[in-house]
Amino acid sequence: MAYKITDECISCGACEVECKNQAISEGDTTYVIDPDKCTECIGYFESSKCAEVCPVDACVPDPEHEENKEQLLEKWHKLHPGETPA
Template identity: 55%
Template sequence: MATYITEDCINCGACEPECPNEAISEGDEIYVIDPELCTECVGFYDHEACQAVCPVECCLPDPKRVETEEALITRAARLHPDDGELKSRVTKNDFPSRFRK
């Protein structure tokens, strides 16, 4: 499932630079996450980086968009085709993921 930002967002921008996929951008009133770019940080961290820095905890998994770890790591690899470290970790099935805590 992609992460989404709730209406509780205070528009501080702390989340935007943390996203390894550049999925977060400033919306009209609050920050938004592009679900086609979000991998819930699978492949990069063992947690959702946006949620870790959010002062109001409004970056939440979207229950309307449930996705498997496999789908998320496939997306991460597609979004970062030139990232040799990620490619190596995917090949070895040894990548960070919130699913593996």
């Protein structure tokens, strides 16, 4: 499932540079994740990079975007046509 950023976010920007899908951007009060671009890092890594680097644990799975591994990989292929997942 796609990740989301909670209100705990202190807008440090550490997660944005880690996201290889460019799913993270600066929002009005916190950074935000575009669920159409978040693959849970599937296609690149085994685990979610944004969650790993966030100093306040504000990057969490979003239960409103329930997706299985196959769906996440399909999303990755649409975002990166012609590329091979890691």
